[in-house]
Amino acid sequence: MVSRVVNKLEDKLLLSVPPVTVNVRRSSLSLLNLPDGLAFQGVAGSARRRLSNVSDVVSKKISDTIGWRSLSTNVELTVMQGSVLCGQYIKNRLKRSGIFQKKLGLKRMRSGAIMSSEGLLVVSEVSPVLTSLGAELEKLHPKLYTNIARQIGAGSFSNEQTAMEAIADVSRELLRVGGEMTWGKIISLYSVAGGIAVDCVRQGKPEFIGAIQRAMTIVLEEDLASWIQANGGWIGLSNKCRTSIDSDTWQERDTLIVLVSTTLIMGLALLIRIFIFS
Known part of the structure; x- marks a missing residue:
């Protein structure tokens, strides 16, 4: 139900450049239709196996990324x-x-x-849009996008590997919950990356920031880039934000943001349980 509602809202081009402040209507929460509980049983076992192998996977992907796999030129860009x-x-x-x-x-x-000059122009246009939308998510759920190391049970990031694994783990849980990829999920993941970077700096480990970016590059190559390219490339996000929307759509847009945030909460909750009970 959550994924269907999100897809319906995004089909209506609900994303837009956010105002400085946002008031989420209480009526929006009634549209969530979330299940009474989360089905952690049966997922924890496979998640533990995945987490036990993530170190090898991440290391391999770093090597693959250096040489770039046989991606199409557009997806590579x-x-x-x-x-x-x-x-x-x-x-x-x-x-x-x-x-x-x-x-x-x-x-x-x-x-x-x-990158080519055209590629850099796209980055310069999309960056403020991505930043604005991410900042709005962080305002709506400040506790969710801060102290991420503590939320996933790590306490602190002891080395670059743990920071990279955090990005990979949250990414896969975010993809798993709710089914299909959306722009909202991508924005959420960038907010998580920013939160992990803040954690690293506050823990006195700013040198880990480069590893966070490398981990995001791997996630893009593995899971996100093909979808982004199929949906107009990064400029597709900017184009959505140019679409004029009426006042009724603003309420639906707030609902979308809440849904995306809730999806991320569910993924983080699973990771917390895995770390606690494994």
């Missing part, structure tokens, strides 16, 4: 753009959190210099 967008989102999130400093070494993150 989408991955590169998404990686640069991740770096820009992280910088913006750190600034909004009041902890950005030039000495953090963010220049080590993947550069967009290897």
